[in-house]
Amino acid sequence: MGKRSLIEGEKSVLVIITIFCIAVLEESLRILFRDPAITGSGIIPIIVSVIMLIMIIFIWRETKSFSPIYYEKDGIKRRFGRTISAILPRQTIISIILLILYAIALPVLKFNITTFLFLATSIFVFKGGSLIKSAAISLGVVAAIVVLFSVLFKVILP
Amino acid sequence: MVEFSGMLLPIVHPELALLVAVGVFAGIYVGAIPGLSVTMAVSLLISFTFSWDTWPAIALMVGIFSGGVYGGSRSAILLNIPGAPAAIATTFDGYPLSLKGEAGKAIGITVVESVIGGILGCIALAVAAPMVAKIALSFSPIDYFLLGAMGLLLVGSLGVDSTYKGIFCGALGVFIGCIGIDGISGMQRFTYGSNALMSGLNYITAMIGLFGISEALIQLKYLDANIVKQKVDKIIPSWGSVLKYMPLTLRTSLIGIIIGALPGTGGDIAALISYDHAKRTVRNPEVPFGEGAVEGLVAPESANNAAIGGSFIPMLTLGIPGDAVTAVFIGALYIHGLKPGPMLMIESPDMFGLIVGSLFISNIFLLIFGMTGIKIFTRVVEVKKSILLPIIMILSIIGSYTINNSMADIFWTIGFGILGYFLKIYGYPIGPVVLGIILSPLLELNLRRALMSAESSIILLFRDIFTQPISIVLIMFIILSILSQNKNVKRLLNKFM
Numbered sequence: 001m002g003k004r005s006l007i008e009g010e011k012s013v014l015v016i017i018t019i020f021c022i023a024v025l026e027e028s029l030r031i032l033f034r035d036p037a038i039t040g041s042g043i044i045p046i047i048v049s050v051i052m053l054i055m056i057i058f059i060w061r062e063t064k065s066f067s068p069i070y071y072e073k074d075g076i077k078r079r080f081g082r083t084i085s086a087i088l089p090r091q092t093i094i095s096i097i098l099l100i101l102y103a104i105a106l107p108v109l110k111f112n113i114t115t116f117l118f119l120a121t122s123i124f125v126f127k128g129g130s131l132i133k134s135a136a137i138s139l140g141v142v143a144a145i146v147v148l149f150s151v152l153f154k155v156i157l158p
Numbered sequence: 159m160v161e162f163s164g165m166l167l168p169i170v171h172p173e174l175a176l177l178v179a180v181g182v183f184a185g186i187y188v189g190a191i192p193g194l195s196v197t198m199a200v201s202l203l204i205s206f207t208f209s210w211d212t213w214p215a216i217a218l219m220v221g222i223f224s225g226g227v228y229g230g231s232r233s234a235i236l237l238n239i240p241g242a243p244a245a246i247a248t249t250f251d252g253y254p255l256s257l258k259g260e261a262g263k264a265i266g267i268t269v270v271e272s273v274i275g276g277i278l279g280c281i282a283l284a285v286a287a288p289m290v291a292k293i294a295l296s297f298s299p300i301d302y303f304l305l306g307a308m309g310l311l312l313v314g315s316l317g318v319d320s321t322y323k324g325i326f327c328g329a330l331g332v333f334i335g336c337i338g339i340d341g342i343s344g345m346q347r348f349t350y351g352s353n354a355l356m357s358g359l360n361y362i363t364a365m366i367g368l369f370g371i372s373e374a375l376i377q378l379k380y381l382d383a384n385i386v387k388q389k390v391d392k393i394i395p396s397w398g399s400v401l402k403y404m405p406l407t408l409r410t411s412l413i414g415i416i417i418g419a420l421p422g423t424g425g426d427i428a429a430l431i432s433y434d435h436a437k438r439t440v441r442n443p444e445v446p447f448g449e450g451a452v453e454g455l456v457a458p459e460s461a462n463n464a465a466i467g468g469s470f471i472p473m474l475t476l477g478i479p480g481d482a483v484t485a486v487f488i489g490a491l492y493i494h495g496l497k498p499g500p501m502l503m504i505e506s507p508d509m510f511g512l513i514v515g516s517l518f519i520s521n522i523f524l525l526i527f528g529m530t531g532i533k534i535f536t537r538v539v540e541v542k543k544s545i546l547l548p549i550i551m552i553l554s555i556i557g558s559y560t561i562n563n564s565m566a567d568i569f570w571t572i573g574f575g576i577l578g579y580f581l582k583i584y585g586y587p588i589g590p591v592v593l594g595i596i597l598s599p600l601l602e603l604n605l606r607r608a609l610m611s612a613e614s615s616i617i618l619l620f621r622d623i624f625t626q627p628i629s630i631v632l633i634m635f636i637i638l639s640i641l642s643q644n645k646n647v648k649r650l651l652n653k654f655m
Contacts, residue, residue: 013584024333024348031347038616039609041340041347044602048329048336055326062320087583091378096576099371099551103568119548126381128544141549149206149556158559158568 164511181221331594424481
């Protein structure tokens with residue numbers, strides 16, 4: 001595999017993963033102390049947490065051979081801003097927010113209305129069409145889903 | 159003894175054949191549209207067909223599997239975007255052919271080769287699975303553990319940029335599978351007092367999030383990608399050209415069957431290895447590889463469909479998935495009260511026969527649908543992503559909700575989707591995570607059983623490993639897999655191959 005440049009935020013994510021692996025190892029040790037038998041509940045958690053930690057060490061070693069991003073010398077604020085805009089573009093952030101709002105609104109507004117609002121908003125924001133076109137497509141899709149899943153598949157919709 | 163009567167089920171019950179046909183048709187379009195995946199489609203289908211009888215559900219899923227693996231080649235040829243991972247190698251020579259105005263020729267070849275490979279894979283399944291099932295009855299717990307570990311190692315090391323990331327993801331999946339109440343001791347693990355975590359994380363929820371939602375989030379970056387219009391004609395290849403490439407077809411189909419039969423590897427790896435094989439063995443192609451060589455289409459397409467039959471072998475006989483889709487199939491069988499493994503073929507021989515029969519018929523429908531509807535297909539592929547992607551997200555959420563009718567699963571799916579998004583951005587493969595979650599109970603149960611049999615002694619466990627023939631073979635395979643990642647060993651292996 002040839003050398004590549006670091007991806008924005010790669011090292012920061014690696015730090016987070018390393019902390020995660022240490023936390024998993026710590027909890028695995030607690031489980032092992034609670035059930036110290038080799039055939040007990042702690043054996044697989046310990047094995048996988050050790051493997052994860054060893055692999056992370058090797059991944060750190062791998063990243064050392066990658067070319068640094070040219071703007072690594074910038075200040076933390078600027079690098080943070082660049083990283084966020086590179087790995088979380090506007091449409092992705094909007095989509096994640098809409099998904100979470102959708103999940104929260106589902107029990108309140110029920111499936112048909114919530115799904116219609118989610119689809120219409122998403123299609124309009126992602127420039128899939130005008131407001132009326134987005135609403136029309138969403139209405140059609142919701143109707144198709146209700147017929148397909150409730151009638152054909154006999155699935156209980158959220 | 160091969161269960162022939164079960165194989166005739168789709169013929170005796172025409173509604174099953176119809177469902178296979180529907181599945182193949184839908185699978186072709188699911189596989190063809192970049193952003194949709196066969197694994198996602200089959201994952202969603204498990205929850206949607208939950209209330210169906212087992213046979214119709216399985217027939218539909220087999221159809222989608224077969225159609226979807228082929229379907230990825232269409233967008234690979236027309237758009238240079240593989241619709242499925244199994245079609246990555248198809249882009250190498252398929253797209254250059256379409257740039258020359260020979261997209262129809264490329265599509266025709268891929269259909270025929272996929273059908274031939276698929277049928278050969280089906281025959282291999284019918285013949286090999288009963289033999290493997292007999293051997294599987296003599297598998298001890300440590301053999302199952304080693305087989306599962308081998309599967310995770312393979313999927314974590316083949317076809318990924320970084321072996322370490324692949325193995326990390328496999329271990330991460332096993333860790334996720336440990337969350338909840340331990341089935342043997344009843345101890346809570348990694349629950350932190352949360353009721354939501356006590357019942358563990360449903361792997362279908364994780365799978366839908368990791369494959370479905372995350373891919374939709376990734377594809378949002380390409381909303382403004384230009385839609386390429388294509389002209390397609392002259393599709394059906396001549397008998398002469400099919401026979402001309404038959405020796406290569408047979409070799410790469412065999413590669414596909416073997417790779418598919420290895421736990422954790424599937425059509426994508428089979429296609430890449432077969433393409434590499436074709437490059438090494440075809441000395442003077444009419445057109446150089448990478449510029450529209452027909453051999454560059456023959457090899458991956460026959461291999462990836464042959465791998466379907468191969469991947470069913472360990473799934474049905476050992477309960478270990480051959481690839482991500484068969485991993486989902488295992489879930490489907492469990493939901494319908496069946497337990498894949500050596501006893502499945504004894505207790506439910508009709509299920510084995512149904513899968514073989516459905517797979518065979520799916521290839522007939524693949525030939526029909528593959529040669530037709532190309533113009534419709536180009537319209538579907540041209541649907542804007544800004545419309546398609548939100549629909550995919552909704553379907554994913556519906557799919558995860560229907561498993562337990564639980565709102566918590568919707569939040570878990572979104573969470574796994576976001577996790578999968580970040581994993582993909584930083585080059586961490588998703589497949590090993592899902593495989594790890596699925597194999598986690600099997601790995602843990604069998605390791606603990608093996609340790610109990612060895613009277614809780616590591617020394618006795620190693621004695622058991624190195625004195626049983628199956629364990630010796632498996633451990634050597636694992637050691638070889640690990641060693642083959644070393645640069646010097648790779649160079650040595652390349653000299654021999």
